[in-house]
Amino acid sequence: MPAMDIKRKFYVKDVDSRMNIESFDTLILQSLQILKKTDDVTELRILDSPKGTVSGYFDDIESLAENALDYNGRAQIYITLNPVKPALLARSNKTPNFEGNIELLLNHVLLKDREEQILFLVYVVSCFVPNIPHTILVLSGEKGAAKSTTMRMVRSIIDPAIRDLLAMPNSIQDLALILSSNYMPCFDNLDTLSAEKSDLLCTAVTGGGISKRTLFTDDEETILSFMRCVGLNGINVVATRSDLLDRSLILDLQRIDETDRKEEREVWSDFDKDKPSILGGALNILSKAMAIYPTVKLDKLARMADFTRWGYAIAEAAGWGGDVFLEAYFNNINKSNDEAISSNPVAAAVKALMRSRPSWSGSVTQLLESLNKVSERELIDTHSKYWPKGPNILSRRLKEVLSNLKSIGISFDIRHGGDSKIVSISNTRYQKLSSSISRPVQE
Structure with a gap:
């Protein structure tokens, strides 16, 4: 034996x-x-x-x-x-109360407004839908806003684990291993994310994988594949690259007042009492949403199309209203877009350049010169590694933020013009503003 x-x-x-x-x-x-x-x-x-x-x-x-x-x-x-831990044994033995109410979760989370509360609850329920791309939950807020505790609570409902919060590893290979081993990996107290890790997180939520050579072999390949619900938290919004922000749900947590603070043991005792009702309420909503989902037809879908459609069905099933969810979600997308533009020095400079003009045209070299002048005036960081050092890099940087700029009415076209590339930029919102101002008042 x-x-x-x-x-x-x-x-x-x-x-x-x-x-x-x-x-x-x-x-x-x-x-x-x-x-x-x-x-x-x-x-x-x-x-x-x-x-x-x-x-x-x-x-x-x-x-x-x-x-x-x-x-x-x-x-x-x-x-x-x-x-x-004995606490994990106790939590694993919790039987869902299908007569419960998922909104009890809001007693343990301090969100800014009702819109964010609905988005948060919809996200929690949607995580029980397998094999679809899920948005990345990004929690931000000042110190003392219970970002880590909130993320631990969410994970304990969706994907209980001994190591409920994880530190971001240094290597891409280690990050891929974590993603392949956890349904809901939650990364705690982040400050920044490298471009490579941002790209891998994008792959993780929409579905994909990474391959490497199998150890002690020359010609064998090991493939790590995943489609995960990812959580990030930090004092600032740690997702800064436009691709990652397009896939993110950004929620701001409010600082807990000193008079409302509790000891850790009391916090978890209160949460564990509500957890069966929270879990049962979430599953009950999901069962109703599964019947509604096939009938959902939307005029437009966000980039995270599956989450948009499922979110509508979940909000309808919960009684919050599908249209209310859509309005809240698209508002959140606009917020993410603003964050993408402000965190990208090229996008911020183009926005500042086009603030008071309907159009601009010139070579890529001339555009870089104009953006350098604008950045100096607007105090935009040109020492950032994302700031282009030459015209050829500027063309690539512009394409990275094309969709973000288009959402605020700024579009551009790059074409070959003899010995150089010509850039034409238009600002439709400036044109609309000008026409509304010049239109005579009808008496």
């Missing part, structure tokens, strides 16, 4: 045909007694059972033995003593 490190683990693949069932049961029970220690929580994972993979946490030897012996001879059994 294969056994590995009997003091900590016990693994059985199949019953030896020479061993009768009674002696095998005795071996399991003796091994469990060795494994079991007072106050330890044991994880039992049964592979290839008639029900698929079955796992559970046990804090008493009788229940553990009963479940292990039940699958004796019919499955692969793996038992290990994990450093499981």
Whole structure:
């Protein structure tokens, strides 16, 4: 009978045909007694059972033995003593209350207004919809706004884990490993994100993967694939690149007043009391939304089209109103777009350049000169690594923010004009403003 490190683990693949069932049961029970220690929580994972993979946490030897012996001879059994916190065992045993109310979650989260509350609740319910791209939940707010605690609560509802909050790793390979191992990876207390990590997070929410050479081989490939619900938090909005912001749901948390603060134990005690009702309420809304979703036809969809349509169905099922959700979501997209423009020095400079003119035309070199002058006047950081050092880089930077500028009425066209590229920029909102001012008043 294969056994590995009997003091900590016990693994059985199949019953030896020479061993009768009674002696095998005795071996399991003796091994469990060795494994079991007072106050330890044991994880039992049964592979290839008639029900698929079955796992559970046990804090008493009788229940553990009963479940292990039940699958004796019919499955692969793996038992290990994990450093499981007793609180995780308590939370894993919470039974959803399907008569509950997801809005109880708002008692534990301090959001700015009702629009953000609806978006937050819709997001939580949508995370239970598998195999669709989900928006990235981005929580920002000053210190003391309970950003980390809020994210831990959200994850405990959607994807309970011992390591509920994660530090952003240094390497792309380590980030890919985290994304492949967690349904809802939540990264805590971020300040900045590199372009490479932003791109990988974009891939993670819309679906994709990363490949690398398998260790100790020359020609074998290991592929990590994922489609995840990702959470980020920080004092400032950590998502700054336009691609990532287009996929983000940005919510501002308010600072908790000193008179309203509680000890950590009390915070989680109150939350755990409400959690069955929150979870049951979310699943109840989802069951209704599943019936509504096939009938949803929208005139326009945001970039995260699946989330837009499912969000409408969820809001309708919850009684908040699909149109209310759409208005709140598109307002949030505008907010994300403003953030994308303000955090990108090229977009900010073009916006400042076109603030008081309907159009501009010239070579890319002339545009760079004009943007340098505007940036000096507007105190835009031209030492940023995103600021173009030459005309050829400017063309690429403009294309990166094309959709963001178009959303505020600024569009441009780059074409070859002999020895140089010619840029034509138009500001439709300036034209509309000018025509409305010059229009005579009708008496």
